[in-house]
Amino acid sequence: MRTELYIDGRWAAPALGGSFPVVNPATEEVVHHAPAGTAADIDAAVRAARRAFDEGPWPRMTGAERGRIIRAIAAGIMARQAELARLEVIDNGKPLPEAMGDIADAAGCFDFYAGLAEEMDAQGPEALTLADARFAARVVKEPLGVAGAIIPWNYPLLMASWKVAPALAAGCTMVLKPSELTPLTALELGQIAHDAGLPPGVLNIVTGLGPDAGQPLADHTLVDKLAFTGSVPTGAKIMAAAARDIKKISLELGGKSPFVIFADSDLEKAVEWILFGIFWNQGQVCSATSRVLVERGLYPRLLERLVAEARKITIGDGLEQGTLIGPLASEGQFRKVLAAIDRARDQGATVACGGRAEGFDRGYFVAPTVLTDVPLDSDAWREEIFGPVVCVRPFDTEEEAVRLSNDSRFGLAAAVMSADDARAERVAAALRAGIVWINCSQPTFTEAPWGGMKQSGIGRELGRWGLENYLETKQIARMVSDEPWGWYLK
Numbered sequence: 001m002r003t004e005l006y007i008d009g010r011w012a013a014p015a016l017g018g019s020f021p022v023v024n025p026a027t028e029e030v031v032h033h034a035p036a037g038t039a040a041d042i043d044a045a046v047r048a049a050r051r052a053f054d055e056g057p058w059p060r061m062t063g064a065e066r067g068r069i070i071r072a073i074a075a076g077i078m079a080r081q082a083e084l085a086r087l088e089v090i091d092n093g094k095p096l097p098e099a100m101g102d103i104a105d106a107a108g109c110f111d112f113y114a115g116l117a118e119e120m121d122a123q124g125p126e127a128l129t130l131a132d133a134r135f136a137a138r139v140v141k142e143p144l145g146v147a148g149a150i151i152p153w154n155y156p157l158l159m160a161s162w163k164v165a166p167a168l169a170a171g172c173t174m175v176l177k178p179s180e181l182t183p184l185t186a187l188e189l190g191q192i193a194h195d196a197g198l199p200p201g202v203l204n205i206v207t208g209l210g211p212d213a214g215q216p217l218a219d220h221t222l223v224d225k226l227a228f229t230g231s232v233p234t235g236a237k238i239m240a241a242a243a244r245d246i247k248k249i250s251l252e253l254g255g256k257s258p259f260v261i262f263a264d265s266d267l268e269k270a271v272e273w274i275l276f277g278i279f280w281n282q283g284q285v286c287s288a289t290s291r292v293l294v295e296r297g298l299y300p301r302l303l304e305r306l307v308a309e310a311r312k313i314t315i316g317d318g319l320e321q322g323t324l325i326g327p328l329a330s331e332g333q334f335r336k337v338l339a340a341i342d343r344a345r346d347q348g349a350t351v352a353c354g355g356r357a358e359g360f361d362r363g364y365f366v367a368p369t370v371l372t373d374v375p376l377d378s379d380a381w382r383e384e385i386f387g388p389v390v391c392v393r394p395f396d397t398e399e400e401a402v403r404l405s406n407d408s409r410f411g412l413a414a415a416v417m418s419a420d421d422a423r424a425e426r427v428a429a430a431l432r433a434g435i436v437w438i439n440c441s442q443p444t445f446t447e448a449p450w451g452g453m454k455q456s457g458i459g460r461e462l463g464r465w466g467l468e469n470y471l472e473t474k475q476i477a478r479m480v481s482d483e484p485w486g487w488y489l490k
């Protein structure tokens with residue numbers, strides 16, 4: 001576990017020498033003291049990235065040359081998969097098999113963008129046919145510049161890869177600021193990139209607290225673009241900082257995603273996808289389907305099965321075999337989720353199962369929680385809880401289900417299940433969300449766009465849309481006719 005920051009291709013102690021504790025959420029033990037970067041470290045990192053962009057080889061390499069190094073990063077991640085997954089469990093609490101999957105997905109993301117970098121060489125400039133034949137124009141894509149990436153704690157290395165891989169593929173240089181709750185694997189990424197041959201200054205990694213390291217990165221005038229994933233209030237601060245000098249931004253924020261289940265659905269499949277949709281990663285998933293709407297004919301049977309199955313889920317330390325739900329990632333999140341359950345009860349909801357997990361004398365464990373009778377104007381129905389808490393309510397008509405689904409300030413994801421394909425497609429078209437799943441919830445594809453409508457964010461990550469985040473579009477037009485222009489000199 002590293003005690004230094006990765007700046008300009010070297011490991012360096014933070015300027016002020018500070019550190020912050022890293023706590024294993026299953027045991028509440030402090031397992032490490034991570035380096036606390038501050039404004040001076042951010043400044044050094046941004047200047048290194050600026051130099052690497054303005055003078056270094058990275059933006060000037062061919063896509064194939066960049067792709068080779070990005071593929072080596074992917075291979076470096078996979079070579080250390082088991083070790084990185086263990087760090088992720090100690091840091092974040094998630095079950096080890098899920099962490100193994102996250103690390104493989106992170107490597108897959110680097111591989112995917114290595115492929116897109118290689119394709120960029122073949123694509124070349126796009127020639128335009130102009131109405132005015134005296135001119136010819138072409139469009140080229142260029143790396144955007146220096147990117148500042150700020151990420152959350154729910155998928156530490158995977159969220160880093162969603163930003164670092166496309167930024168590198170595009171030819172950008174960058175500063176990554178991981179969450180102070182989960183700094184361990186992002187720091188390792190620095191060494192992996194270094195060993196893969198990434199030139200100095202292209203990727204800089206500064207761990208530290210949000211106000212001390214994140215805010216100076218957002219404010220830095222030498223940064224061209226901010227890529228942020230996290231909560232809506234912090235997203236608003238990032239937007240305000242970007243507005244001061246018109247930085248480009250992409251924001252991936254929260255959600256309160258609906259899952260509409262019609263009565264013709266297979267009961268077993270419905271229960272399985274509801275459970276996965278909200279309890280995977282302890283419900284700390286931006287796209288978690290936390291509002292489940294069930295057609296009244298199926299509601300009583302489904303609720304009974306759901307509660308029975310939720311009670312059976314094995315809770316424990318993520319390193320123990322058989323654990324399906326680990327602790328929440330931090331004491332703060334633990335207290336926030338328990339307070340949200342108490343508030344739901346105070347505001348009229350019924351807690352069908354769940355709450356604080358029994359049988360643990362330490363660790364931040366919350367049992368899978370099912371809420372019913374949740375008032376539509378209550379916080380539990382309207383606000384993101386970011387924990388293993390699902391609201392379930394009946395509906396009577398398709399129109400009602402769509403209206404209730406869309407009645408939210410968020411629009412990240414939504415899901416619908418029905419045996420009637422035409423109905424499922426109709427509802428999918430009517431749902432106001434950036435990602436809609438039919439007959440499932442949560443599968444995520446590196447090739448497909450990810451991001452939200454409304455207050456769930458701005459822009460899309462992943463796929464070719466993720467690459468576009470880090471590219472500028474340039475028009476080069478030339479006069480091809482010998483005719484005099486004749487405006488001034490007649």
Ligand code: NAD
Nearest residue numbers: 151152153178179210214215230231234252253254255286
């Ligand atoms: P957060 O907003 O508290 O923190 C996110 C990051 O911002 C952290 O690195 C933090 O240090 C930094 N930060 C905090 N204050 C800052 C400031 N003033 N200036 C700059 N940076 C600052 O969010 P979180 O609790 O880490 O993550 C949970 C949230 O993230 C949830 O709302 C969740 O929905 C969202 N999320 C969204 C997606 C998505 O793809 N849409 C994915 C994962 C998480």
